[in-house]
Amino acid sequence: MSAFLQYVVSGLTIGSFLSLVALGYTMVYGIIRLINFAHGDLFMVGAFLGWAILVPVLAANVPVALAVLTALVLSMLLTGGLGIAIQAVAYKPLLRAPRLSILISAVGVSLALENGVLLAFGAGYDTYPQILSFAGVSLAGVRVSYAQLGMIALSVALMAGLYLFVHRTAVGTAMRALALDQEAARLMGINVDRIILLTFFIGSLLAAAAGVMEGLYYTQINFFMGFLIGLQAFTAAVLGGIGNIPGAMVAGFLIGFLEAFSAGYISSRWTDVFVFAVLILVLVVKPTGIFGERVVERM
Amino acid sequence: MRVFNRLRGVVIVTVALALSGWAAPGGAASGVIKIGVPVPLSGNNASAGEDLVNGAKLAAADINRKGGVNGMKIEIVPADDACDAQTAAQAADKLMAQGVVAVAGGYCSGAALPELTAFHRQGIPYVLDASTNPQLTELGYKEAFRVIGRDDQQAPFAANFIATSLRAKTAAVLNDNTTYGKGLADSLVTALGTRGVKVVFNDSITPGQSDYTATLTKIRGAQPDVFYYAGYYAEFSLLVKEAKQLELKARLIGSDANQSPVLIKTAGSAAEGTIVTTAPLPQFISGAQGFVKAYEKAYGKSAGPYSAYEYDAVSTVAQAIKAARSTDPKRITAALASLKSFKGITGDIAFTPKGDRTGINYISVIVRNGQFAPYKKLDKAGRWVDGR
Numbered sequence: 001m002s003a004f005l006q007y008v009v010s011g012l013t014i015g016s017f018l019s020l021v022a023l024g025y026t027m028v029y030g031i032i033r034l035i036n037f038a039h040g041d042l043f044m045v046g047a048f049l050g051w052a053i054l055v056p057v058l059a060a061n062v063p064v065a066l067a068v069l070t071a072l073v074l075s076m077l078l079t080g081g082l083g084i085a086i087q088a089v090a091y092k093p094l095l096r097a098p099r100l101s102i103l104i105s106a107v108g109v110s111l112a113l114e115n116g117v118l119l120a121f122g123a124g125y126d127t128y129p130q131i132l133s134f135a136g137v138s139l140a141g142v143r144v145s146y147a148q149l150g151m152i153a154l155s156v157a158l159m160a161g162l163y164l165f166v167h168r169t170a171v172g173t174a175m176r177a178l179a180l181d182q183e184a185a186r187l188m189g190i191n192v193d194r195i196i197l198l199t200f201f202i203g204s205l206l207a208a209a210a211g212v213m214e215g216l217y218y219t220q221i222n223f224f225m226g227f228l229i230g231l232q233a234f235t236a237a238v239l240g241g242i243g244n245i246p247g248a249m250v251a252g253f254l255i256g257f258l259e260a261f262s263a264g265y266i267s268s269r270w271t272d273v274f275v276f277a278v279l280i281l282v283l284v285v286k287p288t289g290i291f292g293e294r295v296v297e298r299m
Numbered sequence: 300m301r302v303f304n305r306l307r308g309v310v311i312v313t314v315a316l317a318l319s320g321w322a323a324p325g326g327a328a329s330g331v332i333k334i335g336v337p338v339p340l341s342g343n344n345a346s347a348g349e350d351l352v353n354g355a356k357l358a359a360a361d362i363n364r365k366g367g368v369n370g371m372k373i374e375i376v377p378a379d380d381a382c383d384a385q386t387a388a389q390a391a392d393k394l395m396a397q398g399v400v401a402v403a404g405g406y407c408s409g410a411a412l413p414e415l416t417a418f419h420r421q422g423i424p425y426v427l428d429a430s431t432n433p434q435l436t437e438l439g440y441k442e443a444f445r446v447i448g449r450d451d452q453q454a455p456f457a458a459n460f461i462a463t464s465l466r467a468k469t470a471a472v473l474n475d476n477t478t479y480g481k482g483l484a485d486s487l488v489t490a491l492g493t494r495g496v497k498v499v500f501n502d503s504i505t506p507g508q509s510d511y512t513a514t515l516t517k518i519r520g521a522q523p524d525v526f527y528y529a530g531y532y533a534e535f536s537l538l539v540k541e542a543k544q545l546e547l548k549a550r551l552i553g554s555d556a557n558q559s560p561v562l563i564k565t566a567g568s569a570a571e572g573t574i575v576t577t578a579p580l581p582q583f584i585s586g587a588q589g590f591v592k593a594y595e596k597a598y599g600k601s602a603g604p605y606s607a608y609e610y611d612a613v614s615t616v617a618q619a620i621k622a623a624r625s626t627d628p629k630r631i632t633a634a635l636a637s638l639k640s641f642k643g644i645t646g647d648i649a650f651t652p653k654g655d656r657t658g659i660n661y662i663s664v665i666v667r668n669g670q671f672a673p674y675k676k677l678d679k680a681g682r683w684v685d686g687r
């Protein structure tokens with residue numbers, strides 16, 4: 001039983017990163033029907049920006065909490081800006097081109113980001129300072145560190161914020177309108193281009209948050225770190241019904257549990273197999289995902 | 300994921316090959332002797348690859364300063380094998396197209412195997428500096444040599460250390476499913492059995508993930524005295540940290556590839572007390588002290604665990620070229636095989652008929668105060684005691 005609960009904790013931790021990244025896939029797909037394969041790399045860029053900001057800020061004797069907050073917020077804003085730039089340069093000119101062109105453009109952006117970071121920071125590992133302590137609580141043989149709780153809480157808070165933004169604000173309503181019918185939204189006077197840019201901004205911002213959190217929690221960052229989590233988060237987005245925001249949030253945690261339980265009860269060497277088997281299974285059996293059909297409104 | 304990964308790797312390498320194709324094969328004719336150094340320069344093990352190329356360049360500089368070999372200068376030609384079998388085969392082709400007459404390098408055994416096969420077909424000798432899988436010298440290729448030990452030599456050492464020095468009764472063995480990790484883990488499980496240590500957990504992980512707490516939870520449930528990881532440092536760094544966070548009681552031990560500064564950097568205070576079984580490091584070899592200092596001066600960081608072995612691999616090749624009085628790969632191979640006790644910085648170098656180094660030994664190091672230190676040290680009475 002204690003092992004089971006410990007796996008639940010692992011799954012929640014993994015899921016809190018996956019969900020944040022999955023949201024970016026799902027939001028962009030909901031708005032312009034593009035699977036943004038560069039999204040995992042925005043997560044990686046976010047982690048590197050956070051590191052590049054955090055290290056000098058800490059060196060300048062800024063209090064740790066303030067330094068972390070600065071790195072997190074600045075990295076989120078900068079990566080959000082990068083998302084806007086990518087949309088403007090690589091995707092916008094291709095919105096009316098055949099679907100394949102924009103997809104290839106996305107793969108190109110992914111390669112450009114990876115190799116850009118490779119050139120700028122080198123191929124080896126860079127390390128976040130060990131800020132989070134190993135301290136935590138043990139309950140009935142289940143060990144939870146405060147850092148883990150913090151990561152899960154921050155992730156859930158960001159997702160709740162996004163949910164409220166999309167459902168309670170005028171801009172959020174415009175986003176949902178766009179996802180429903182772009183032409184009708186345009187006729188209603190919604191500035192479609194600006195809403196698309198905003199979607200990219202928010203998606204990239206959440207990916208950067210996950211990236212900085214990953215850096216703080218696991219401390220090890222590398223130019224290739226966005227690849228695997230990108231594919232896993234994409235799987236989560238598909239599982240949740242691509243385009244469906246609450247679906248991506250829940251499915252991110254489901255994939256996290258799948259990873260933890262398959263590693264715990266079977267073997268870690270099978271986790272990728274299980275995760276991507278789910279992707280294939282969903283695509284074949286229920287392409288709309290587990291939440292896709294019930295929710296008529298996509299976002 | 301692997302398929303995507305490979306596909307992209309193929310595209311990149313193809314483009315790189317097309318671009319580099321302009322460099323005409325020159326080789327020895329131009330008064331330069333080209334020695335190939337295939338190592339990972341991208342991906343998870345890139346920093347280890349850089350350490351090796353640095354070691355090779357230092358060796359070439361030292362040799363060239365003394366007038367080169369047979370009146371010709373040594374040139375180091377690195378190639379990125381990305382620690383991946385397919386990329387490695389292309390790296391080997393690329394090196395041969397560039398006209399290398401001998402090869403000194405290799406890191407991941409899984410990548411070194413296809414490289415060795417490719418070089419064997421052209422009769423080019425390959426002196427391995429860090430690839431420890433036994434199979435490399437068991438294939439019967441006369442071109443295969445290595446200046447490092449084999450995993451089936453490390454495994455009995457590690458088993459003996461676990462049973463005798465640590466007095467452990469039970470052990471968990473985890474590997475990363477690579478040629479190196481799996482091979483070493485299999486040898487270790489056998490060796491532990493003969494030493495009477497019970498293996499209570501034996502499994503593989505998928506490398507490249509961030510969270511291994513589920514696997515560690517399983518290990519914690521098995522309550523082993525020691526936990527041995529056979530694999531590379533990127534994953535071990537995370538395992539060490541996550542083990543601390545899960546309050547795993549077992550003593551953590553890593554295989555030789557984990558003797559990396561990355562381990563201490565990533566795992567930080569959690570790395571304290573972690574043990575690594577390894578070939579003797581340059582800083583603990585009396586003959587390599589000059590090398591350690593020269594390396595730090597040249598590159599502004601300390602030498603990697605295998606940098607000195609790569610230095611010796613290049614020097615050994617140079618020595619063989621000198622002895623053969625030829626840059627013909629077949630003659631260099633013959634000269635390497637008949638090499639008699641060449642004085643390298645890691646000790647005397649000679650090869651068994653299979654191409655393995657004679658008289659290799661292993662040591663255990665422990666992380667103390669953020670540094671690797673010998674596990675055993677001589678006390679004042681001249682006895683070996685635990686270095687804790």
